[in-house]
Amino acid sequence: MEQLLAFFSAQPLWAQSVIGVTGLLIASLLVNFILKDVILRIAAPYLDRKSSTIDRSATWFATVAPLLVISKGIGFVPGLEDWAVELISDVSQSVIVLSIAMGIVKALTYVNEVYERRPQAKNRPIKGYLQVVKIIVLCGAVIILISILINESPFLLLSGLGAITAVLLLVFKDTILSLVASVQLSTNDMLRVGDWITMTSMGADGTVIDISLHTVKVQNFDKTIVSIPTYRLVADSYQNWRGMAESGGRRIKRALHLDQNSVRFLSDEEVLDLKKFKMLKAYLADKREEIAEWNARELEGEDAPVNARRLTNLGTLRAYIEAYLRWHPHINNDFTLMVRQLAPGPQGVSLELYCFTDTTAWEIYEGIQADIFDHLIAIVSEFDLQLFQEPSGSDYARLVDRGS
Template identity: 50%
Template sequence: MEYIQDIAGAYPWLETLFWLIALFLAALVVNFVVKVALVRVLNRLISGAHFINGPEVVRSGVIARLANAAPALVISAGIMAVPGLPFAVAAVIRNVANAFIILVIAMAIAAALTLFEAIWRRRSGPAGRSIKGYVQVVTIVVYALATILMIAAIIDRSPLILLSGLGALTAVLILVFQDTLLSLVASVQISSTDMVKVGDWIEMPAMNADGDVVEIALHTVKVQNWDRTITTLPIRSLVTQPFKNWRGMQESGGRRIKRALNIDMSSIRYLTEEEQARLSRLSRLRGYLGDKSRELAEWNAALGAEAETPGNRRRMTNIGAFRAYVQAYLQAHDRIRQDMTLLVRQMPPGPEGLPLEIYCFTATIAWAEYEGIQSDIFDHLIAIAPEFGLALFQSPSGSDFGRLLAAGEASARREAFVPPSEGA
């Protein structure tokens, strides 16, 4: 024992080195005990606690991050007690250890916030309000405060001194974090007004976005388009640019059909009595034709002698009968919502004929079913229009011009043919 004391007296740096090694070994032992024993035991206990979402807490790594502070605490508490170590060196090591502890705590808080956001998203469901933007803002604040505290710990000064100097840097900070501040304001506006939620179908042609919102973050909104691509939008664009949110359609349970049949106006005419009799065999038109015939008969009878002039009389048209048929057909359709708007109307005529628009809502919002219902309706209407003597407008194609040209050439050949004289 005296020999060791003599050596320590002759070589004081050996004692300092010995206690430094002992301190760092103690830190390693504490690190091993905390991570291997304590953390594993806590993780096993917590993973079985389903009422606090134990498995998810373990996966978040909050406890593991906090465990990293244990060896730093040992070094911070024991470094000043090492004999022979210069005070300045011991102070630097202690301050660095304290800064590391602050960083570990900040990382644990950030992991806890991420865990909270994940639990909120799962419990609120895909249609719930997203808080990811708020969590990201709080995380930024936590790391900003941690940075100030770490700098104060390293230079061994009060953090209030650093905070007092931030006033002069306010303009610079606003310039640096301009995008973050604008995104935060936009996120608050979107959340408070319930403009967009995760799961909404939005359409923004200016950004080539048309699909479901899958994520709302502080700076961006991710939209999964129907072709399975991902469009990332700046969150500010949802406030500054127009977009369409289809949530109202999804919540109503009906999807709108708004499509027109272009009727060739040259095919519109009055119905003859024979045509009325033939169309009256259609069950959906029988009531309409009977009521309309009585109405027109009463009107024309009131004209007296003027009814002898055809232009004075009211007569039934094929376009009117067809419009009544379409209305009755839609009202009898079991896949069309009868409690929502249902119209069959004529739009202003144009170069492509007279548009007869169908405006109604299907009893489903599923895309494939909706398209199938819409196609079945127009398949039937296009096929039955000739029964009313109506022709649908279609721009001339190459084959149409080919037939016209062939007919013109045949006519020219007939005119050019000169039959032989009878006496020849």
């Protein structure tokens, strides 16, 4: 060892500098190899194999050691100018700060990945909060980097932040608004990943796939993705369909438009003929008994049909539709179910169906709704009623042919 030191001392100053820098680089590379290629590989089986984020975090932290070797050892290399020693030391310390900051950022990302594996993660996402911590860490790293490069205390830089608070508030306005909105969304359970939301003002109608600090990503049903600023979900109105999904039933609210000119009273023969409908037997029996009792009581022997109560084809159709819905195997009778008559208008008189299916699956729901209206549209003629629709080109053509 003494001979090695004697040999080193006998060399010219420039050679001592080259030997010192070379030895320092070899030492840092050796430390880097031991940490990353030996220790981390030994520890790899004990780390979380479901994510590579923890590996990247450990790699960033392991980078600190070889940089410390360079930062602390460069001062012992003989023959280097003071400015060179200071420059190499400052750059090494700056990269150390950056490595630590990136290691913390990756560790926070891993924390979020682990949390998202929990069942309650969809109800209480923490991604937005972790992003705030990441911003604080990176801002702190920038302040320390600047203090290292200008050789000033970081506390001196922090003391000057008061003068630029207004600028910072302006620059980070969206971040602050988004942070407050994230807290409100999470605390009030207003939004979860997987929710179906509709926000017309932002062109969103689909499933929430990600909730972060600044944006909420919604995948529309046409597979496009809309990014909504988080604070807009608190400031503006949107529709969340989660209640529908959790209830187990989806509403049908659609009307049949009937020609008012086809509405009329039913004769006794027609009433008897309608008894062929199994679902109308009880209704017709009860209704005829009720009407007969009323006529006997109120008319007192009068036989003018205009003064008597009579069944109508429209009312009988309404009773049939309600009975049909209550019989239908895919209509949930535990929810509101009614067939109501809307006010007559330019499109005739309308019977609106208001009921709920026993499923919320979109494809199945649309199939159930279509089957119901296929049946009702086809059976309207059995009650001597006509559906209303606007005249088409073929209607006008028939009129022309008839006129000629």
